[in-house]
Amino acid sequence: MGIIDKIRSAREYVVFYVGLVLLAGISLLWSIFALPMNIILPTKWRKLTGRWVISMGFKLYLRALSVMGACHFDISALDALNDESPMVIAPNHPSLLDAVMILSRMPHLACIMKADLVDNPFFGAGARLACYIRNDALRHMLRLAVEELRGGSHLLLFPEGTRSHPLPIGAIRGSIALIAKQASVPIQTLLITTDSPFLGKGWPFFRKPTMPIHYRIEIGRRFDPPTDVRYSVAELETYFQTALAEPRLTTNSRGNR
Numbered sequence: 459m460g461i462i463d464k465i466r467s468a469r470e471y472v473v474f475y476v477g478l479v480l481l482a483g484i485s486l487l488w489s490i491f492a493l494p495m496n497i498i499l500p501t502k503w504r505k506l507t508g509r510w511v512i513s514m515g516f517k518l519y520l521r522a523l524s525v526m527g528a529c530h531f532d533i534s535a536l537d538a539l540n541d542e543s544p545m546v547i548a549p550n551h552p553s554l555l556d557a558v559m560i561l562s563r564m565p566h567l568a569c570i571m572k573a574d575l576v577d578n579p580f581f582g583a584g585a586r587l588a589c590y591i592r593n594d595a596l597r598h599m600l601r602l603a604v605e606e607l608r609g610g611s612h613l614l615l616f617p618e619g620t621r622s623h624p625l626p627i628g629a630i631r632g633s634i635a636l637i638a639k640q641a642s643v644p645i646q647t648l649l650i651t652t653d654s655p656f657l658g659k660g661w662p663f664f665r666k667p668t669m670p671i672h673y674r675i676e677i678g679r680r681f682d683p684p685t686d687v688r689y690s691v692a693e694l695e696t697y698f699q700t701a702l703a704e705p706r707l708t709t710n711s712r713g714n715r
């Protein structure tokens with residue numbers, strides 16, 4: 459390895475760990491403020507405040523990653539969805555950064571989260587303030603998700619229930635079609651592409667990737683409110699498999715927005 463390669467590698471390590479510390483610091487600082495607000499604020503204001511702050515915090519975090527040269531994000535297509543009627547937002551899930559990217563552009567989005575994240579000291583208080591939904595009790599989760607949609611919110615739900623494995627898309631769970639059916643709302647797919655396996659399924663959290671990493675989010679097909687859950691799940695799986703099999707992230711399409 460030459461001296462230039464060593465310098466580049468050393469810089470990437472610095473950027474990588476600065477990025478981790480920045481995310482942890484932002485999350486922990488917001489959790490400290492969010493704890494008393496969970497008690498003081500009424501539900502309506504908890505939800506509005508919590509979701510807006512999370513969106514702005516993630517937007518600043520992604521901007522910092524861009525400025526440091528760690529990542530390039532082409533995700534502005536999401537802005538077109540903010541004024542749409544309620545729908546289930548259904549992305550594929552190649553990386554742990556997927557929710558961060560989506561929430562950074564959609565400040566009024568309801569989100570279904572893993573229970574261990576809601577209980578996490580770094581993210582839990584902020585998630586509870588935003589009234590994000592735990593996914594540990596199925597019936598309770600379904601009821602709250604339908605209530606959010608009927609109340610006018612969009613709902614972010616990764617249809618696989620976890621990060622995509624095997625790539626490009628794993629098995630889709632029936633809960634996404636069941637929620638959309640009960641709430642009588644469409645399912646809006648998102649297509650997330652990246653040129654790195656960083657933070658994908660099986661990637662060690664503290665393993666440094668090669669930088670910069672490029673991410674792109676496109677608006678996919680919108681499916682009508684389901685009438686048949688099994689048919690809807692099969693239709694979603696077929697669509698994702700076909701759409702993600704095409705090369706989507708090219709040198710000319712990479713952006714930093």
